[in-house]
Structures are given as structure tokens and as C-alpha cells.
Amino acid sequence: MWIIKSLLLTFACVLCAAAPPALNPQAPPASNQAPLLPGEALAIVGPDGVVHLFGEDASRELPMGSLAKLVWIKLAGMDWASMDVQFNCTGTWQGCHCWLAKGHGKVDLAKALQESCNLAFLAWGRWSAGEWKRDYGEGGGRALMEDAFGPFLGDRMPPGEGIPAIEPPWIGDGDLLRASPATMLTWLQDPAQEAAVRMTKRLLLSNRKNSDKPGVWWINTGTAPVPGDPGSTSAWAAGSNGSITAVLHLPRGRGKADGLDRFRAVMMIPPGL
């Protein structure tokens, strides 16, 4: 009998050893990070380039919400910056709604990214689609979008031969575009995104006096819809200090401000960085 017990115990221990510690949401992700809360998922990579996943299933794809704006920065950020784009967000525009009902007021590219103004990105995205159509034709414009959004589109590219209509789902309002903390982190790490990440950092830190200080973090935060629960949001936060990059997803009921607070708390970012 004791042999069976011993074998069972050994088997259980093997199971314990094999189980990723990340599945315990209460467990501290690492010595230099604070514990996650239930429902949070974190993907993190340090200078060694090894991706670590913690918390709720950090490989599960969810609507990417405001993180879609980072893909737009890659796709059209340089054009928009050179145009010095502006937008006046009143909360509604051409039948579409910003997540902030009262509107963001007048925004430029930096403010639209910092405050995650959906309507500004929608308006500028539509302008870009017109430019692509003129410069590359419908097929060329479609290829640009497929290439940029591919990692988050799966097989959900709207059918057709031309540039799809730039509607709110392309700005992350809906579940057309999906990411997991792991896939978003992989995207941020890809050298193909180097220029876009550099631009994102510059835009997000444009109001900060110490933006060139070593170790300063850029953090992009925003909301995402919750599938099957139209009134609810979840939140995303992605950021980097140049040596550590992390993507945090917060569960249902959390908003943009929660995303920023929790990212800073989990990554134990000192005030001023």
C-alpha cells in the first residue's frame, strides 16, 4: 500500500513541477514585480529576450481594444505626424462614438494616443485609406492593412478585393482585432516594430520633462470591449523602459486609469519613471 501511496505522491509532485507557476494569479510574477490580482494576465520580457507569462492565461486572445492604435502608429504614424494631424472629438462623429461620451476635445497625434481617442484614429485612418487607394490602388491598400494587422486579424479579414471600410472595429472597438498579452509582447519585440515603438514612446512621453532619462517608462493604456457583454470594458496596458517590456490585461470592469495604476504597481515603477 505504501508503495502505491508513494507512487501517487511522486506522480503528484511531477504534476506540480510541470505546472506553470503562472497559473496561480496570486503568485508574485518575479522578485521585482508585485503580485497580480485575480483575472490579470501578464507577459514580460527582459534583456535576455525570454518571454515569461503570468496570471490568467496570458496566451488567450481577447479583443485588443486600444492596443490597435499602436498598429496604426506603425501603419500611418509617420504620415500623420508629417501632416500634423488634428481632430476635434465631440464624442460622436459620422455616426460613430468615442469611448469617452463627452469627447476628448481638440487632439493632436500625441494627445489622441495618450488619451486613446478612438474617433481621431478613425478619422485619420479613413484619410490614410483614401491616400493608399490613390497611391497603391485598392489591392495595394488592402495588402498594407493585411500586413500590418495580420498578427491580430487571424482569418477575420473582411472578404473582398479592396481596402475594407475603416470602421470602429479597425480601431479596436469590437472583436475583429484580437491579441493576448503574449502575442502583443511578441509584436512589440519584433525588430520590424522598432520605428513604431520609438514613435509610440516619443508621442506618449511628449509632455514629460524627463523623457530621455534612462529607465523611464512609456505606458500605453486603454480599454477593450468584453465579448458578449456590451456594457462592459476590460483594460490593457503595454509599456517598456528600454530593457523590460510588458503587456498586462485587466479583467472585466477595469478601465484605462486602472490599467495605468496596475501596470505601475505590478512593475513596481518608482515615481518619476
Ligand SMILES: [Zn+2]
Ligand atoms: Zn475621443
